């Protein structure tokens with residue numbers, strides 16, 4: 658009887674977490690205030706074996722809150738790095754293969770077109786291409802974003818995947834409430850785009866076989 662209840666609870670938890678389980682050796686890029694990394698470390702169900710959490714911002718530019726989050730992550734055994742450009746991972750990492758690479762709500766904070774494309778699309782293309790040598794063959798990249806035609810038009814995840822050598826990504830609903838303590842912040846201010854939207858998704862990218 659208790660076995661059945663236990664298995665049912667486990668099955669529900671697996672459905673709720675979707676792609677957020679079996680993460681293994683995990684790299685997070687563009688972490689902003691590091692609160693998502695902190696929330697993940699508090700959740701055994703996501704099965705992280707080692708975490709490398711990074712911010713784009715350089716150490717000298719970090720707020721006291723981010724410094725405190727970085728210190729807490731380090732005390733929990735995570736490696737924390739600053740000034741990491743997700744579009745040029747080779748500038749920060751020697752050859753290495755992560756099981757999972759995560760970029761939560763990427764945003765360059767500019768609307769200026771680059772080479773005739775939306776700058777966020779260009780950034781995602783470059784990030785996916787830069788991540789290829791840092792992903793194990795069975796590994797996955799998780800990118801969460803607002804799930805709306807406007808944001809999908811901006812990112813064009815399917816085109817970015819094809820450009821960088823990944824299969825067409827699958828998407829799963831992303832529920833921020835499953836990640837206690839995660840306080841998403843925008844790129845250019847302390848507001849949160851999550852307050853202005855209600856539908857979010859995580860796109861899962863795997864290398865093309």
Ligand SMILES: C[S@@+](CC[C@H](N)C(=O)[O-])C[C@H]1O[C@@H](n2cnc3c(N)ncnc32)[C@H](O)[C@@H]1O
Nearest residue numbers: 687688689713742743761762764841842843844
């Ligand atoms: C909307 S914020 C989200 C921050 C955090 N991931 C979260 O969910 O709260 C977008 C983040 O992308 C970062 N970013 C922009 N360009 C980047 C790049 N080339 N490499 C890494 N991070 C970048 C910004 O510094 C910013 O922290």
